[in-house]
Amino acid sequence: MRLRSIIAASLVLLLLASVSAAAQQKVTYWTFSPRLTEKLIDKFHDLYPDIQVEVVPMEFWDLHEKLMVSLAAGGAPDLAMVEIQLIGQMVNKAGPLLQDFLAAPFNAGQYEKDFVPYKWRQGLYNGRLVAFPWDIAPAGLFYRRSIFQERGFDARPEAMYENLMTWDDFIEAGRKIYLDRDGDGVPEQFIIGDAREVSRFAIEQVGVPIIDEENVVHVDDPRFIEAVQIGRTIRELDLDGIARINYKWSDQWYSSFSSAQTATELAGSWFHGTLAEIAPDTAGDWGVIPVPGGPNQVNQGGSFIVMSAASPNKEAAWKLLEFLLINEESQLHYTNEHGTFSAYMPVWEDPSLDQPVDFFAGQPVARMFLRIAAAIPPVYIHPLQQEISNVLHDTEQNGWSGYISKVYFGDIPANTAFTEAARELRAIVADWLAQQR
Numbered sequence: 001m002r003l004r005s006i007i008a009a010s011l012v013l014l015l016l017a018s019v020s021a022a023a024q025q026k027v028t029y030w031t032f033s034p035r036l037t038e039k040l041i042d043k044f045h046d047l048y049p050d051i052q053v054e055v056v057p058m059e060f061w062d063l064h065e066k067l068m069v070s071l072a073a074g075g076a077p078d079l080a081m082v083e084i085q086l087i088g089q090m091v092n093k094a095g096p097l098l099q100d101f102l103a104a105p106f107n108a109g110q111y112e113k114d115f116v117p118y119k120w121r122q123g124l125y126n127g128r129l130v131a132f133p134w135d136i137a138p139a140g141l142f143y144r145r146s147i148f149q150e151r152g153f154d155a156r157p158e159a160m161y162e163n164l165m166t167w168d169d170f171i172e173a174g175r176k177i178y179l180d181r182d183g184d185g186v187p188e189q190f191i192i193g194d195a196r197e198v199s200r201f202a203i204e205q206v207g208v209p210i211i212d213e214e215n216v217v218h219v220d221d222p223r224f225i226e227a228v229q230i231g232r233t234i235r236e237l238d239l240d241g242i243a244r245i246n247y248k249w250s251d252q253w254y255s256s257f258s259s260a261q262t263a264t265e266l267a268g269s270w271f272h273g274t275l276a277e278i279a280p281d282t283a284g285d286w287g288v289i290p291v292p293g294g295p296n297q298v299n300q301g302g303s304f305i306v307m308s309a310a311s312p313n314k315e316a317a318w319k320l321l322e323f324l325l326i327n328e329e330s331q332l333h334y335t336n337e338h339g340t341f342s343a344y345m346p347v348w349e350d351p352s353l354d355q356p357v358d359f360f361a362g363q364p365v366a367r368m369f370l371r372i373a374a375a376i377p378p379v380y381i382h383p384l385q386q387e388i389s390n391v392l393h394d395t396e397q398n399g400w401s402g403y404i405s406k407v408y409f410g411d412i413p414a415n416t417a418f419t420e421a422a423r424e425l426r427a428i429v430a431d432w433l434a435q436q437r
Contacts (some may be wrong), residue, residue: 027079036165096119133304136342137268137301139297141266144264192241194245194253195234204299215382230293389430
């Protein structure tokens with residue numbers, strides 16, 4: 001009798017275990033920035049104990065390349081993070097393989113009014129929303145207060161904005177910041193580490209896409225040529241720190257912020273987190289103002305989440321996406337903890353975004369970045385955005401010598417460089433269009 005009871009009890013336990021396993025759902029999520037969500041995933045598990053989330057951290061380029069391959073092969077993750085630079089390529093190449101969030105049971109169209117319009121449009125493919133908007137990255141000019149104060153500037157943000165409204169103002173400030181103590185021609189202090197970034201930002205401020213929606217190439221427009229020349233002028237005057245830091249993102253570039261060599265940096269709002277990580281001892285010595293050369297401001301970054309149309313776990317995956325992207329608490333976490341800014345506009349009026357930030361000497365930087373976001377023109381991301389980058393920027397495909405660098409180092413005049421760049425891009429567009437037929 002006792003043996004029968006033991007067997008019966010064991011069968012019940014096995015049955016309960018199998019039911020529990022069946023109820024447990026698993027969502028696989030690929031990300032190139034796991035730190036953004038690491039605290040939130042635990043909260044999600046508390047809300048949905050029956051959904052297991054497997055976060056797979058990946059290198060930026062590996063994720064995008066493997067995602068494209070895995071979608072085509074049918075082995076993609078349920079959800080994946082996609083960066084704005086590659087969203088045009090992802091949407092247009094993999095659009096049919098991605099889930100349409102406007103379709104039932106997701107019915108995401110109800111949220112369209114809550115998201116930044118241009119960001120929402122970037123995730124559309126033939127009227128289907130296949131990339132759900134996450135964040136934007138309004139850019140600013142981060143500046144080291146003490147360096148400017150030592151040169152006689154009023155370093156309060158409102159005064160700095162008045163003094164650095166144009167790129168000519170920026171260059172003039174560079175003359176005052178320049179410091180070469182030993183006269184060896186390699187300054188110990190400079191206005192910016194790598195002035196190619198100035199050219200990139202000035203190009204963005206033109207407000208015209210390099211390749212528009214009609215596939216017309218505009219890079220030889222005189223406004224682009226004038227924009228790229230700004231960085232060249234800074235280099236000609238020896239006002240940047242390229243001779244000391246080698247290039248942006250080098251070890252020397254990182255250390256230049258803690259050593260009081262670099263006076264400013266142009267970057268998206270996310271640079272707050274980078275500064276706090278690489279130069280923690282400089283807390284309280286930084287300010288942020290809009291990018292010189294307005295009125296157009298610049299978005300520098302942002303991401304989306306996509307879902308595989310073949311995912312067997314769509315219901316659970318949607319719950320995770322909703323929690324991460326359509327949730328005020330989550331979105332405020334990204335802003336307040338990491339300096340990213342939500343494309344989900346309902347959070348923009350939250351009082352926490354008016355709080356002073358100690359790292360920036362009490363400046364309420366979140367509210368300032370949101371005002372900048374309002375001055376960013378609609379941004380069209382062409383499917384050939386990566387090819388544009390391969391022509392203009394330093395990439396492996398162009399031997400680490402894009403046309404911006406060629407102008408910057410004086411290898412070729414700006415007008416000649418961008419005429420050649422336009423010729424290359426028009427050939428790329430022609431080949432791409434031929435493949436679409």
